[in-house]
Amino acid sequence: MAASFPASRPLVRFADDSLATAESNHDVPDSETKSIGSLNAGRSNGNQTSTVDRLEELELCRAWRDHQDLAARNRLVESHLDAVRALAHKYASGRAPLDDLVAVGRIGLLRACETFDPDRGLRFMTYASFWVRAEMLSFVWHNRSLVPAGRSKLQRRLHPLRHERERMIQETGDRDIVDEALADRAGVSIEQFRRGMSEWNRRDVALDEPIAAGSQTTRLEELSDDAPDSEVLLLSREVCDVRRDVVAAALESLDERERFIVESHLMAGPEEELSLSQLGQALGVSRERVRQLELRAKRKIKSQLKRTPYEVELLLVS
Numbered sequence: 001m002a003a004s005f006p007a008s009r010p011l012v013r014f015a016d017d018s019l020a021t022a023e024s025n026h027d028v029p030d031s032e033t034k035s036i037g038s039l040n041a042g043r044s045n046g047n048q049t050s051t052v053d054r055l056e057e058l059e060l061c062r063a064w065r066d067h068q069d070l071a072a073r074n075r076l077v078e079s080h081l082d083a084v085r086a087l088a089h090k091y092a093s094g095r096a097p098l099d100d101l102v103a104v105g106r107i108g109l110l111r112a113c114e115t116f117d118p119d120r121g122l123r124f125m126t127y128a129s130f131w132v133r134a135e136m137l138s139f140v141w142h143n144r145s146l147v148p149a150g151r152s153k154l155q156r157r158l159h160p161l162r163h164e165r166e167r168m169i170q171e172t173g174d175r176d177i178v179d180e181a182l183a184d185r186a187g188v189s190i191e192q193f194r195r196g197m198s199e200w201n202r203r204d205v206a207l208d209e210p211i212a213a214g215s216q217t218t219r220l221e222e223l224s225d226d227a228p229d230s231e232v233l234l235l236s237r238e239v240c241d242v243r244r245d246v247v248a249a250a251l252e253s254l255d256e257r258e259r260f261i262v263e264s265h266l267m268a269g270p271e272e273e274l275s276l277s278q279l280g281q282a283l284g285v286s287r288e289r290v291r292q293l294e295l296r297a298k299r300k301i302k303s304q305l306k307r308t309p310y311e312v313e314l315l316l317v318s
Helices: 030-044 054-067 070-078 081-091 098-115 124-143 153-158 161-172 175-186 190-201 230-252 256-266 276-283 287-306 310-317
Strands: 011-013 019-021
Touching: 054 070, 070 098, 081 098, 081 124, 098 124, 153 161, 153 190, 161 175, 161 190, 175 190, 230 256, 230 287, 256 276, 256 287, 276 287
Parallel strands: none
Antiparallel strands: 011 019
16 A cells, blocks of 8 residues: 655665655755665665675775766665664664664665765775664664654663663672663763663553453553542632631721731741730730730630631531
8 A cells, every 4th residue: 555755754665665764864865765776676686685895895985986876886785785684683673673774774874875985994884884873773762662752862872781781680680780880881870871771661551451461451540640639629729718708807807906916926927926025015015915915806706707607617617
């Protein structure tokens, strides 16, 4: 069945009918897309992936660099597909199939062709392996989960340590020592190392799947929300409003001195609260007189609350 793809991400088809799309940061030009087709035409006719010796590789690289010879570049890419497949085996998984990794690895070879300098004395695959691994790691990261996520330099550094970590834990049995040693090698703290490993090992979980074999209960049914429901929040807000109105009405029954004592002593916060002696100095009376005024204010407030309607009392009790 034919599939449609966005026009902004060119589609590349290879000999084994695997598809790869050029990401926005490394788009494959139309000329390269056509050259891949011609490269795969030879493979579809029965030609197997072949290798080239150092001298022929040098000639192919110079032909492409100096004359933009597409046939030479195609031959160069074709001769290193076995090496790409070998690298792909290291990263293959359920979400990163081998054929897809080989496809993005080919794009890595094309990127390497653009910047490789044959006169520096390196073999082509020594240089190209960086680009091939970068493409494969990018593919693995973006396909490890259905939820999109960015990829940092730290995660790229930690990826090769995943399998080594598992092996060392099996050998030593001490996860803390292994994590500390690998974190030191990666140049990060142990907390960053474990957080990065957790990101790589994260797996998607379907909420509509049963929690156990033969169970009818799904993970979605097991989820709970600890926050109070809307009815409790609404009732709490109503109680606060009623209490505020009742207290305001009770304060209206007090005279000026009584209200000053209540607001400065009974209702004030710890930092603003005034002692009975301080209140006496402010009002020009003794400390004992302030205590008497306070008791009288409390009796008035209590009397005012007794006249509260029955419905309001129910809210206050709740």
